[in-house]
Amino acid sequence: MPGLDHELEEEMKKFDETKAGVKGLVDSGVTKLPRMFKHPPEDLPSPNHNNGISNRQVPVIDLEDVEDSEMRSKIINDLRKAAEEWGFFQIVNHSVPLGVMDDVLKGIRRFHEQPQEAKEVWYSRDFTKKVNFVSNAEFKVSLPACWRDTLSCKVLEDEHNFEAIPEICRAEIKEYMKYLVQVKDKLSKLISESLGLSSDYLDNLRCFESRSLACHYYPVCPEPHLTLGGHKHSDLGFITLLLRASEGLQVLHQNVWIDIHPVEGALLANVSDMLQIITNGKFKSAEHRVIIPPTLDALTSIACFIGTDDLQKPYGPLKELISENNPPIYKEVVFGEYVKRYKL
Ligand code: OGA
Ligand code: NI
Numbered sequence: 209m210p211g212l213d214h215e216l217e218e219e220m221k222k223f224d225e226t227k228a229g230v231k232g233l234v235d236s237g238v239t240k241l242p243r244m245f246k247h248p249p250e251d252l253p254s255p256n257h258n259n260g261i262s263n264r265q266v267p268v269i270d271l272e273d274v275e276d277s278e279m280r281s282k283i284i285n286d287l288r289k290a291a292e293e294w295g296f297f298q299i300v301n302h303s304v305p306l307g308v309m310d311d312v313l314k315g316i317r318r319f320h321e322q323p324q325e326a327k328e329v330w331y332s333r334d335f336t337k338k339v340n341f342v343s344n345a346e347f348k349v350s351l352p353a354c355w356r357d358t359l360s361c362k363v364l365e366d367e368h369n370f371e372a373i374p375e376i377c378r379a380e381i382k383e384y385m386k387y388l389v390q391v392k393d394k395l396s397k398l399i400s401e402s403l404g405l406s407s408d409y410l411d412n413l414r415c416f417e418s419r420s421l422a423c424h425y426y427p428v429c430p431e432p433h434l435t436l437g438g439h440k441h442s443d444l445g446f447i448t449l450l451l452r453a454s455e456g457l458q459v460l461h462q463n464v465w466i467d468i469h470p471v472e473g474a475l476l477a478n479v480s481d482m483l484q485i486i487t488n489g490k491f492k493s494a495e496h497r498v499i500i501p502p503t504l505d506a507l508t509s510i511a512c513f514i515g516t517d518d519l520q521k522p523y524g525p526l527k528e529l530i531s532e533n534n535p536p537i538y539k540e541v542v543f544g545e546y547v548k549r550y551k552l
Contacts, residue, residue, distance in 0.1 A: 217349050219244050227331035228324050229343035229357035231506075234427045235324075241431040247352045251436065253458070253465060253499055264466055266294050266459060268474070272301040274394065280401075288402040295479040295494030296459045298471050299449075302394075304387040306473050309451055312384035315377030316508045319359055320425035322376060330359070330374060338362050339372045346439075355426060355435045355500050362420040365517055381421065384510075388449060391475065392416050392514050395447065403487060405528060415446045415482070417517040426456065426507040429500045437498030437507075443480035444547060445515030450476040452509035460495040481546070482515060485538045488525035519544030 219242060226232050233242065267290040273279035290297040319327070319341075330341035343357045361381065363369050370382050396416040397407040410416060426437045437456060450457075457476070458465045470476065484493040501507075516523070524540035 213349055216244060220347065220349065220353065223343075223353075224333075224347065227328035229320075229327075229331070229341070229425075230355055231320055231357055231425060231427050232324060234429075239430050241429070241434050244353045245355055245435045247434065247436050251352075251440070252433065264461070266290070266296045266298060266461075266466070266468055266476075268298045268300055268471060269477075270300050271303070271394065274398070280398075284398055284402045287398055291399070291402065291479050291483075291491040293492075294459065294461055295484075295492035296461075296468070296496070297477055298468075298474040299391070299395075299477055300471055300474050302391045302475050304384070304391060304475065308380075308384055308387055309453075309473070312377070312380040312510060313451065313453065313508050315380030316359065316423040316425065316510060317506070319374055319377045319423070320357055320506075320508070326376075335360075338369045339374070351439070352435070354438055354498075355429050355432075356437045356498070357425045357427075359423040359425075360421065361423070364419045364421065365417055377423075381423075384451075385419070385421075385512075388512055389419070391449060392419070392447070392512075395449075395477070399447075399483075403490075403526075403529065405526075410446075413486075413523075414516050414518050414521070415486070415523075416514050418445075418513075418515050420513045422511045422513070424498075424509045424511070426498070426500060426509075428503065428506055432500035432502050435500060437500050438496075440495055440497040442493040442495050443478060443511075443513060444482070444550060445480045445513045445543075446483045446486075447514050448478050448480055449512045449514065450478070450509060451512075452476060452507075454503075454507045454509075455501045456498050456507060457509075458497055458499060460497075465497075480513070480515070482523060482541070482543065485541055486523050486526050486529075488529050488534060489537055490529065516543050519547075 269286055332340040339361050341359045344353045361373050373381055396410045400407050400409040453470055457468045478494045479491045481493045483491050522540035522542050525536040525538055530536050
């Protein structure tokens, strides 16, 4: 129905022009979900989506005694199993202080909850910018919009780029990243070892160099059962570290959506596409999505995408992991090209 699509297009255009995101809609007092946010029922969780299987949970990796050699082999085994079977895990005792995690989540909330005039100057669909605020980076009539706003901060391996972050949350992001870098360095070694490679292997390939943040805000929704906070997708880089203290994230495991219940103080981690490619499919890039739980308060999360800083370097299945019996199932991929396909 072309007429209707035109209406939808208009609705989306108007929404984008407000530069106020979903939070702005909520503040304007909407009591019904606007059409552009309505997802088809087959993409939404059924009311009893987790019946009978709610006891299944993503593995928890405890890094407490990671320097003890006996414990380290156990951690490496657990990590390998988690990456193979789930592509998703929680990390505890990662050494990012609880206060630092709380503060950065509060900082993100502050950004999204500041007055519209202060926030709209950051609103942009120019994704070459190092920092931008936008609702729904992917925006097209054929794709229902998601109930979230996002502040993106890119290329944070370059110290200068911290200065471009809005001041209202800059210090908190800086502090959080100081600790998160240590976690990703530890993980790079552990993942290398879990593949039977020397601990500096993935570092040398620059797989854990770049880091970008997506700082999401999920406002309270008048009809949460009709929309999603994030479409079903997998992440593009090597690994993602996600800070999210609340319900709403689901991972697709053996074709069933499993709710993730964050352990207090944990970081969530998921294998992303490039790691699946270089491990020749041994590690799974987990598909996940965000539902909007019927809460009384808005939710926040911060995804840190970790990957290569060499956008022209080809990455393919590692030669150490392939053999006559395990031939490469992927071609070499250049990350710069791979990302373009997703228009991020
Ligand atoms: C993402 C993502 C999940 C969340 O940004 O890629 O999956 O909980 N986020 O916000
Ligand atoms: Ni994701």
